[in-house]
Amino acid sequence: MEHAAMLYPEQVTLNSLVQNLVYGSGTVGAILVVVGLLMIDAGTTRSENLYNSTIEKLVGFFLGFTTYFVIGFGFWAAQYYIMEGATLGNAISDWWLGGALANSLAQHTDPAVFPGLNNFQIFVFFLACFAGIINVLLHFSVSERMKASAYYITAVVATVVSSALSWMTWGSVGPLTNAGFHDFFGVGFVYLFPAGMALVLVPKLGQRPGMFEPHPKVPSYNAPSIGLAATGLITIFAGLPMVILSCLFFFDPEALAVSVTMADTSVGIAFNNYGLAWAGGAVTGAIISYRTKNYAYLLLGPLAGYVAIASGFDVYLPWQAFLVALFAPITSWAVYEFTLKRGIDEHKLFPLFIGAGIYGLIMVGLIKAGTPRGGYFGIEEGAFAFQHGQIGIVMQLAGIAVCIGAGALTAVILAFVLERTVGLRVPVEDQASGLDELYWGLQSDEKKVGQPATEIPSDLAGSLK
Numbered sequence: 001m002e003h004a005a006m007l008y009p010e011q012v013t014l015n016s017l018v019q020n021l022v023y024g025s026g027t028v029g030a031i032l033v034v035v036g037l038l039m040i041d042a043g044t045t046r047s048e049n050l051y052n053s054t055i056e057k058l059v060g061f062f063l064g065f066t067t068y069f070v071i072g073f074g075f076w077a078a079q080y081y082i083m084e085g086a087t088l089g090n091a092i093s094d095w096w097l098g099g100a101l102a103n104s105l106a107q108h109t110d111p112a113v114f115p116g117l118n119n120f121q122i123f124v125f126f127l128a129c130f131a132g133i134i135n136v137l138l139h140f141s142v143s144e145r146m147k148a149s150a151y152y153i154t155a156v157v158a159t160v161v162s163s164a165l166s167w168m169t170w171g172s173v174g175p176l177t178n179a180g181f182h183d184f185f186g187v188g189f190v191y192l193f194p195a196g197m198a199l200v201l202v203p204k205l206g207q208r209p210g211m212f213e214p215h216p217k218v219p220s221y222n223a224p225s226i227g228l229a230a231t232g233l234i235t236i237f238a239g240l241p242m243v244i245l246s247c248l249f250f251f252d253p254e255a256l257a258v259s260v261t262m263a264d265t266s267v268g269i270a271f272n273n274y275g276l277a278w279a280g281g282a283v284t285g286a287i288i289s290y291r292t293k294n295y296a297y298l299l300l301g302p303l304a305g306y307v308a309i310a311s312g313f314d315v316y317l318p319w320q321a322f323l324v325a326l327f328a329p330i331t332s333w334a335v336y337e338f339t340l341k342r343g344i345d346e347h348k349l350f351p352l353f354i355g356a357g358i359y360g361l362i363m364v365g366l367i368k369a370g371t372p373r374g375g376y377f378g379i380e381e382g383a384f385a386f387q388h389g390q391i392g393i394v395m396q397l398a399g400i401a402v403c404i405g406a407g408a409l410t411a412v413i414l415a416f417v418l419e420r421t422v423g424l425r426v427p428v429e430d431q432a433s434g435l436d437e438l439y440w441g442l443q444s445d446e447k448k449v450g451q452p453a454t455e456i457p458s459d460l461a462g463s464l465k
Contacts, residue, residue, distance in 0.1 A: 011106040011117060019250055023122045026246025030129035032239025034061060037136050039232025040299075041143070043225040046210075047444035048434025049144045050224065056148055057139045060155040061132035067156050068131035070097045072163035073124045079167055079174040083376060083384045088167075095124070126246055127166070130186065131159045134194050140348045141198035144431055145205040149422045154414050158197065161410045165189040169399055172262040173384050176402065178374050180395035182364055184247060184259050185310035187357050188403035195353035196407020198346055204415055205425050207345040209432040217432040226295060233299055237278060240306070244270050244313060251377050259314030262387055263373035273313045273321040274306070280325025281305020288333050297333060300351055304332040307352050308360030315368045315391070324363050331355040358400055365396030 038054060045053045074092030081091040094101040101109075102124065106117040114120070135155040142151060168176045169188040177183070210218030223229070248257045248267065259265045285301010288294075305325035309316065316324070335355035339346060374389030418424045426435070436442040 005105075005108045006110075007107055008110060009107070010111055011109060011115070016116065016118060018255075019116075020118050020122060022248075022250070023119055023126060023246050025242040026126045027122070027129055029239040029242030029246070030126060030133065033133060033236050033243070034129070034136065036232040036234075036236035036239065037133070037140075039235060040229045041140065041232075043227065043229030043232065044223045045143060046208075046218070046221055046434075047224045048436055049431070050436065050444070051442055052148075052435040052439055053139075053143045056143070056151060057136045059148075060135035060139055060151060063152055063155040064132040064135040064159040065128045067159040068128035068163060069124060072131055072159055073102075073127060074099070075163040075167045076127060076171065077120070079171050079177075080376075083173045083379075123246075130190055131162060134158060134162050134190055137191070137349065138194040138197055141194070141346050141350075142201055142205055144208055144435065145426055146201070147423050147426055150418045150424050153418065153422070154197075154411075157414060158194070158410065161406060162189050162193050165193055165403060165406050169403060171260060172374055173376055176395065176399050177261060178384065178389060180374065180389045180392050181399035182261055182263070182315070182368070182371075182373060182391045182396065183311045183361065183399065184261055184263075184314040185244075186247075187307065187311045187353075187361060188399050191307060191310075191349075191353040191357045192400065192403035193407040195349045195357070196404035197411040198349045198407075199354075199404070200408050200411035200415060202344065202346045204419075205345075206428075207343060209428060211345050212343050215428075215432050217429075226299075229299060233302065237302070237306075241271060241274060244274055247313075249377065258377060259373075261314065261373045262375055262377060263314050263371060264387075265314035269318065270313045272318045273309060273316050276318050276322040277305045277309035277313075277325045278302045279305070280322045281308070281328050284326050284329040288329055296336070296347070297329060300332050300336065301329040303352055304328040304356040307356040308363065311361050312364035312368060315364065315371050315373075320367060324360070324367070328356045328359060331359040354404075361396050361400055362393065365391060365393035369393060 038057060041053055041057060042050060071092065074095040075088070077095050078088040078091035081087065093099055096102065101114055101117065102121070104117065106121070109117050135158060138154070138158060139151065166186065166189045168174050169181060169183055170186045171177050208221060209215035210221040214220065245267070247260045248265070248270070249260060249262075250257055257265060257267055259270075281304045282302040285297045285304065288301065289297035305328045308328035308331075309321045309325050312321070332351035332355040336347060336351040339350055344350070368391045371391045372387035372389070373391060375384045375386045377386050379385050415424060430438055434444070436444065
């Protein structure tokens with residue numbers, strides 16, 4: 001007769017369930033972000049390529065999601081293993097898809113082996129969503145131009161590299177974060193990394209037909225529904241507060257919140273900073289939009305404010321967050337205009353991430369310099385002592401360089417291989433004709449309306465006169 005499994009009730013207390021629900025809500029928020037991104041894509045992608053663009057983003061998302069479950073989480077968790085004297089190999093062994101801790105029930109796992117197991121297991125799902133989101137964001141920069149096979153290979157590789165990057169740059173005891181790089185929301189590995197890849201891939205893929213100059217089949221590139229894109233923007237706004245909660249760690253007494261970087265913070269301050277980031281970006285974005293008569297800044301403005309403040313949601317005071325967000329759309333506007341004048345067909349990642357993202361990481365390094373953070377709660381001495389490090393501009397610049405450099409290097413290697421194997425670019429004529437019809441036999445309403453009318457027989461025409 002088999003022995004009954006030992007029960008560890010301290011792993012499944014009511015307090016632990018509350019934390020499980022907090023982190024579980026983050027996965028809901030992340031999925032809402034995916035929905036919002038797909039709505040923005042549906043509102044801004046040419047109708048003839050819309051289904052293909054959407055389905056490639058979805059497949060890319062789930063390739064990243066699956067790859068993260070298979071191998072990615074072990075990289076991020078390794079920072080805490082190393083803190084305890086273990087290794088990266090130990091973390092991957094425990095947390096790959098077939099690993100012991102990835103497949104253990106919390107109530108049957110000794111807290112001496114791994115306390116709070118449920119929370120870490122939920123974090124796999126949470127971070128797997130963001131591994132998929134990185135691929136969705138990358139696709140915005142290569143949509144309609146990159147071969148599906150090349151993009152899918154890129155999605156798998158990007159997930160592995162971004163997972164390793166998250167170990168270095170997001171948390172509290174990774175190599176860069178423990179040394180002083182401050183990034184509350186993962187701006188570096190979620191936003192700057194795909195932007196770094198886009199810096200390499202976009203010039204290789206070239207312009208889409210009709211974007212900058214007329215093509216015989218595409219006189220101009222027309223977005224089908226800006227209203228739908230605006231609705232997607234609000235959907236993202238609704239989902240991100242739950243993600244913010246999942247970037248906080250909670251310790252006794254009761255529910256003391258510190259940020260994932262181990263900086264002092266609170267739920268209320270982080271939430272208010274988030275709201276004011278959108279508000280500040282929206283105000284300046286609206287001003288720019290009305291002055292330039294370009295609708296794009298009404299969408300880019302709130303996003304720019306959010307991206308600029310995301311790295312410092314935990315440490316800014318609300319008035320500081322608002323002021324920094326007010327100037328964020330100006331950086332996006334400058335990058336956007338720079339790309340337009342040079343015929344660079346990338347209007348999302350570069351203005352938001354190269355512009356507002358870098359600006360935000362630099363500003364938190366300047367405004368909050370000296371703020372204690374890093375290490376781990378409860379450790380009082382040594383290399384991982386709680387809040388032993390301080391925010392500083394030098395480490396912020398180092399983190400920016402590492403994240404963009406990792407993306408660019410990954411893309412250089414991938415492009416070299418893909419161009420010599422499956423190919424990289426969709427032929428321009430196929431882009432112009434429409435990938436929905438070419439690949440899936442679908443025609444847009446716009447195309448159907450433009451078809452020549454059926455000829456009426458001459459005898460019937462005479463009877464109608």
